[in-house]
Amino acid sequence: MELRFGLIGCGGIGALRAQAFAQLPSHRLVAVSDAIGSRAATMGATYRCQVEAEWRALVRRRDVDAVIVSTPPSLHAEMTIEALENGKHVLCEKPLARTLEECTRMNRAAERGGRVLATGFNYRFYPSMLKARELLDVGTIGELTHVRSYAGYTAKDHNHEWLHDAEVMGGGALRDNGIHLLDLTRYFMGEVAEVKGYASNTVWKFRGCEDNGFGLLRSPTGVIGTVQASWTEWRGYQFLVELYGTRGCIRAWCFPTLLQLIHSNQVGGPAKKKTYFFPKVFFFEHLRSYRWVVVQSFVEEMAAFGVAIGGGATHLATGYDGLETIRIAEAICRDGR
Ligand SMILES: NC(=O)c1ccc[n+]([C@@H]2O[C@H](COP(=O)([O-])OP(=O)(O)OC[C@H]3O[C@@H](n4cnc5c(N)ncnc54)[C@H](O)[C@@H]3O)[C@@H](O)[C@H]2O)c1
The missing domain is CATH 3.40.50.720 (NAD(P)-binding Rossmann-like Domain)
Known part of the structure; x- marks a missing residue:
């Protein structure tokens, strides 16, 4: 239809x-x-x-x-x-x-x-994140124990003034690129039952906007998540989510799209390392720009939106997922501003 x-x-x-x-x-x-x-x-x-x-x-x-x-x-x-x-x-x-x-x-x-x-x-649909989900779901790293994530760039690179206007954004780095991290962390670790954190505003001093937000999350089953969103990464754009399990870990990057898997057949056994390069993404990111992979993630996400409208199961983030990330961001800022 x-x-x-x-x-x-x-x-x-x-x-x-x-x-x-x-x-x-x-x-x-x-x-x-x-x-x-x-x-x-x-x-x-x-x-x-x-x-x-x-x-x-x-x-x-x-x-x-x-x-x-x-x-x-x-x-x-x-x-x-x-x-x-x-x-x-x-x-x-x-x-x-x-x-x-x-x-x-x-x-x-x-x-x-x-x-x-x-x-x-849409970061859920980046090739590195899709691969991370797949590897986690088939048990490649055993039971998930914790998730560590970081996203950062400099506020000097803001393409809109409103990005650091709390009236428009509701807050700072945690609501900007950090909101993707909060979503991915929760997407991998499951529901978040407890939130602690700090938010600092010592560098840019945009009113009501943290330039760094640090969150410490815990799921009802004890999986821990740490998140840092930053506007003081002084050069380039970093975006990394790391999943640690009982038998290994997955490091998934965006920009460039890359994934590293370290895993073993048993707890403490000899660890094997494998890197996934995603050559098609690498080629088009360099030939055109990072926007190529952004558009591809939108294609996947909007296709999933169609499936969800038809009643099918997808990896699409719901309105509830969006709400939960704001609940977590608010809790971090309340806990430690
Ligand atoms: N998914 C991602 O990775 C990602 C990345 C960047 C931005 N965003 C989000 O996308 C949204 C748009 O960001 P952007 O960078 O495209 O901003 P933008 O300023 O480039 O585009 C926003 C557009 O909205 C229009 N607009 C403003 N008020 C309007 C109104 N009353 N009626 C109709 N149009 C109106 C503006 O004229 C402008 O063209 C924001 O919510 C931003 O947080 C998402």
Whole structure:
């Protein structure tokens, strides 16, 4: 069955999401909207779809089944709830919203209307993370004991002023790239029962925005997760998730996409090491840019969104997953600001 989409927000990420449609034969982009009319017009012309001057008109269209919300986070709750109340399924960009209260209202609207609400945690669909999931699930490293994750870049590289405006983002590094880490850590370790942490704002001093957030998480079964999100990684972009088990560990990187597996047949036995290089990703990342793998992750994620709408099981992050990451981020900041 064909799924007809509306897209709100034709900026950087909206443009990459629009590119993904070319690889999704059962998904069709029907209409787009942006506060900057010229952006929406360009996208409308490129993808031969309708342009709505007002996003509210887009979410009311009868020929739209699902809406992608790709605007700054302060607009996510209002746009998502209105789309859900108009009977649309919604894939909302990360962070799901600024606060737990906003996330709760969004999830309630989805439940009330019986619609799918997904959170744009596309890192779940990076080849290294998909491989990590597969290796973990078949027991390659034994029982998972802890997850360690780190994401960092410098706030000097922020491409939007609003990225360090707490009114728009709800917080700092933990709600920016750190929100992907919180999701992946929880995705691998399971539900988080306890949260401790610290957040520091000693370098950039953006009001209400931590430039480093450190979380210590524990699952109900005792799996531990440590997370650090940083805006003071002074050069380049680091993104790494490490899974430790009773018989080995998995290190999964993005940018570049790489995975290292160290494992043994028994606890404390001789350890073998294997590196996964993902040559196709390596080739296109270098030939084009890191955006190539971003678009591929959107293709996988939006395909999963279609499956979820049809009632199938997927690795897609739900609205509840989006809410839980904000709950954890809020708890870290409350515990240790
Ligand atoms: N999944 C990821 O890895 C990832 C990466 C970067 C950003 N994001 C998220 O994607 C979202 C968009 O980020 P971006 O970098 O594309 O930002 P952007 O500023 O480039 O794009 C946002 C667009 O929303 C439009 N907009 C603002 N107010 C609007 C309104 N009232 N009605 C309609 N359009 C409106 C803006 O004009 C702009 O074109 C954010 O939530 C951000 O956190 C996700």
